Amino acid sequence: MVTRYRGRFAPTPSGPLHAGSVVAALASWLDARAHGGTWVVRIEDTDTPRCVPGADHHILHQLDRLGLRSDEPVRWQSPSPSQDAYEAAWRALQAKGWAYGCACSRQDIERALARVGGLNTGQPAAAVYPGTCRTGLGGRTPRAWRVRVEGHWAWHDRRLGPQSQDLPREVGDFVIRRADGLWAYQLAVVVDDAAQCITDVVRGEDLADNTPRQQHLQRLLGLPLPRYLHTPLVWACDGQKLSKQTGAMAVDVDRPLSVLQAAAQVLQLQLPAAGGPKPVGSSPPDAAHHTPSLERWLEQATQAWAQRWLAVP
């Protein structure tokens, strides 16, 4: 049985698309087109404190101007059908004994880590949870909910090749329901990818190290594992990853071709130059600088993507 390709672009509406998010959007669109598949847009608005009112529609407008349109109605994570699905997954993980309540505050976790000599990965933002509440809460009230992790996780990325992560040492039991009651990104994304029958995830490399957590949840919930391709990031002048947090500029969709060409360059696609090859001596002077239409450019980019990636398993 052949599973039909289904890809997605899933932005968080915390601001408009910037040069980095356009790379991920274009790559996922091209991969879907090159495979003759379906491409859908999903607005990942579970993290409501990060969402900016109107940013979702701004993003959809930008995508439209770039010629990247969802093949199916756009899905939002916040309405109740999605929320019910996240709750069902959380309950299933509890019933199987994989999810447990955690009463620890951030300070509790830091203190516990200090006691064991800092089981830290060296990144201050990524303190590995020491498993304090794994064996019970001792009468305390749960704040968040975590899922147990185990084992060394090996996975394959179509661009980065073989990858691995020691989930207990590098990540630890991670949060699936936050202390503020919101569903964590990891749980929502896994449930949505399965609900939308996503076969291929193409997204920015900053999310690559999330993959083992998501595959762990997929396995525990008995969901299919998509293939993954993580795209290069766009770096700001100061060496920081370009992101909405670092104040990246919104792309100027009034010049869609130059936005797409910049993204194609990051993706190292071999494309004809903006003006296209000039026919020698045959063109009248005023027609010399012909600009391809958006549709034509996207066709050429799809061919270039297919040449680069279709043969890569």
Ligand SMILES: [Zn+2]
């Ligand atoms: Zn805890």
